[in-house]
Amino acid sequence: MKNNYLIAANWKQNGTKKSLSNLAKGIIQTAQNKKITNSIILLPPSIYIENISTLLKQKTLRNKKISLGAQNISPYMDGAFTGEISANMLKDYNCKYILIGHSERRHVFLEKNKEIAAKVKLAIDSKLSVIFCVGETITERNKKQTKRAIAQQLKIGLSSTVNLIKKNTARLVIAYEPVWAIGTGRTAKSKDIEDVHIFIRKTLSIILGNKSKSIKILYGGSVNEANASSILKLENVDGALVGGASLNTKKFIEICSSI
Numbered sequence: 356m357k358n359n360y361l362i363a364a365n366w367k368q369n370g371t372k373k374s375l376s377n378l379a380k381g382i383i384q385t386a387q388n389k390k391i392t393n394s395i396i397l398l399p400p401s402i403y404i405e406n407i408s409t410l411l412k413q414k415t416l417r418n419k420k421i422s423l424g425a426q427n428i429s430p431y432m433d434g435a436f437t438g439e440i441s442a443n444m445l446k447d448y449n450c451k452y453i454l455i456g457h458s459e460r461r462h463v464f465l466e467k468n469k470e471i472a473a474k475v476k477l478a479i480d481s482k483l484s485v486i487f488c489v490g491e492t493i494t495e496r497n498k499k500q501t502k503r504a505i506a507q508q509l510k511i512g513l514s515s516t517v518n519l520i521k522k523n524t525a526r527l528v529i530a531y532e533p534v535w536a537i538g539t540g541r542t543a544k545s546k547d548i549e550d551v552h553i554f555i556r557k558t559l560s561i562i563l564g565n566k567s568k569s570i571k572i573l574y575g576g577s578v579n580e581a582n583a584s585s586i587l588k589l590e591n592v593d594g595a596l597v598g599g600a601s602l603n604t605k606k607f608i609e610i611c612s613s614i
């Protein structure tokens with residue numbers, strides 16, 4: 356029986372200091388008023404992390420169920436890496452989660468599985484939790500290579516961190532996001548979501564052993580207030596990674612309270 360869903364808001368490269376502060380306040384206050392018990396993670400653009408972190412510390416807005424994360428992390432420790440943001444910098448602002456392997460990082464910024472694995476290792480070594488994204492492209496789906504692609508992403512992405520994750524499985528969350536479903540208004544069919552989530556569960560147990568049962572597997576890709584409840588009810592779906600609909604307080608809260 357699933358009792359605590361994890362709903363993550365990926366705001367991507369959207370908003371301004373003002374609009375995102377208002378959005379965060381709206382989400383936090385409405386979640387409090389509606390007594391939402393599911394866990395919420397806010398993933399602002401990095402330049403606004405400090406701002407949202409300060410909001411989350413305010414007496415009236417503090418809420419154990421709402422935490423902060425970052426959309427990206429440097430694969431290196433501190434040093435000469437112009438433009439990058441390190442794990443320690445993110446921890447300074449109370450980031451608990453790091454999104455790694457998102458389809459836009461893989462396909463727009465051409466991050467490869469090995470670089471992604473380095474980020475996963477660095478984040479876990481730094482005692483951060485990772486939301487690790489996997490998913491097939493439309494070409495892989497059409498060629499019936501979905502499971503092969505996902506198995507490879509999981510195997511390589513987690514390869515250098517297996518022992519650390521085994522010690523603390525709460526450090527890892529998986530997000531299944533079919534690339535063709537992200538921002539397109541097309542969601543995968545329930546049967547396909549269930550099928551892939553079961554496959555991910557099995558693959559995790561091969562890589563990480565029995566303890567992997569407690570690892571949450573989120574679904575992402577055009578999740579909205581209308582489809583959230585039917586997706587969240589599916590077996591092995593423990594939450595959602597929400598892009599577009601997380602930029603609207605009402606829609607996001609409806610998703611969070613849909614189950």
Ligand code: PGA
Pocket residue numbers: 365532536537538539540575576577578596597598599600
């Ligand atoms: P979407 O984005 O909800 O807008 O499809 C999801 C994501 O990219 O994480």
